[in-house]
Amino acid sequence: MEALKDLRSEIDSLDRELIQLFAKRLELVSQVGKVKHQHGLPIYAPEREIAMLQARRLEAEKAGISADLIEDVLRRFYARILCQ
Incomplete structure (x- = not known):
């Protein structure tokens, strides 16, 4: 069970890093x-959004991650920013 605890701890650490990266991304978008x-x-800039999403989808696929998942996350960022 120690292995499970270690894996969960590593996931928690990565989640904290993701939150910091999301915060940094939001700050850069604000700038x-x-x-x-x-x-x-x-x-x-819809053309920028389309190009960026296509590029990120390709990067996700190369990394073995669901392209739809990445697009969903990024679209949520766009929606949040456009509402501000």
Whole structure:
């Protein structure tokens, strides 16, 4: 059972890292929004979203991760940001 405890501990650690990465990503997206606003650019760029999602789907597939899962996570980020 010690092996199970160790594995769960490692998962917990990775979850904390993911949260920090999500926070950093949200901060960077916020900065992008400010730069776009300063330069009179539209906040939402559908062509950028499509290209980014396609690229991330490919990266996910190469890593053996569900492309749909990654797209779902990223779309949730977009939805959250666009609501702010």
